[in-house]
Amino acid sequence: MTAGLWEHWVLPGIWITIQLTVYSAALATVVAFGVGMARTHRLKTVRFLAGFYTEVFRGTSALILMFWIFFVLPQLAGWSLVPMWAAVLALGLSYGAYGAEVVRGALNAVAPAQREAGVALSFTPWQRMRLILLPQAVPEMIPPFSNLLVELLKGTALVSLLGIGDVSFAAYLVRLATQESAQIYAITLVIYFVIAFLLTRGMRALERKTKAGIGRRPDPGTGIMRKLSIRRTTETAPVPTSAGGGGA
């Protein structure tokens, strides 16, 4: 592979992959907290709507959603999105639905007495959420969020099927140019692995920081592959139903 291919296709591709990951993760976080908190709302209608959202977006395939936003939405709505933002919207909405389950689970896992204490002190629901529930729930969310972030990074590869020039698309072009597949695809896989590794390191630092804020420390982790293992072992024995893979 020549330097020109690197400079014009692969490096910009890496940059687009990173951009897609960051923007989609930002959107997914907003969706996850909004929908996840709505699922603990006292009104049944709000809970139902939030539940409906998660089931629909968790039920469908991210790739089909992406194609739908890209091809069908313009015809139905009369306006279209730039490919990049269509992809961000699709990824953010579907991974946000997975994240909402994480938020809901973490909020429900806060000891009920904490909530009752808030009621006894006549905090408003929003004050309870902001001052009592979230500070304790957020550190618990970070390991599953870290896994979802890696899933999201993997999900960004789907955009290459829409012709967006991310690193997978660059690999496709380089393959056409050099007539050699093994090398460029191996490099691409390594690039994704390195980005995933860096993301998890960052999330682990974030976990340490938020847990220190409430006077706790992260679990040291187990197993021989502790240093290398990227994913957190959120899979524990009676395995929760919400642990399903994000896909892609």
Next chain:
Amino acid sequence: MITTASSTWDWSAVADFMPHFWDGVLVTLQALVLGSLISFSLGLVWAIAFRAPTRFVRWPVGIVTEFIRNTPLLVQLFFLYFVLPEWGIQFSALTTGIVAIGLHYSTYTAQVYRAGIEAVPAGQWEAARALSLPYRRTWTAVILPQAIRRVIPALGNYVIAMLKDTPLLAGIGVLELLQRSRLEAAQTFQYTEALTVVGVAFIVIAYPSSLLLRALERRLVR
């Protein structure tokens, strides 16, 4: 491009798509069932290798599975599709897709099995040793029967996740649901109907399956 005619829903386009839709369902389910079988069996192999007595097995298996799990299925799919023929292995697109999905998800099911195996109390291992059961028999008669029962619902979750990843096979031209709808749209220029039908079909399959799994979980995990 945007006209009132194309922005309305056309049921006759849905009717025209239906025969192709059922063909696509068949291919999707075929990929799903075979992919699941590969991932269940290969995942079990990985999970047992995680507990191998020697680190020369544990470490390479750990590295390989982490690598596969943290890189995109789509790129792996292209890797297998383009690279295997260079190595002289000719698979059809569908076979390549099934192998890729099975391999990718085997690294997830391996973690599920691992969690199930870790949940087996240490006393069971000690009892097997005290009875001086051989290695193979400790696994097949003591550990696995207890571990697998607990993890069936979690494995089911990954079957649903796999279902939602089968559209990726369209990337290498397998005629599954998404590819059928794309071909239909390319012929008729009506993107709305075919793509929406396929999208709804996934929700219609995935949601009841996840309810079913939750019911199964309540019965099996106690």
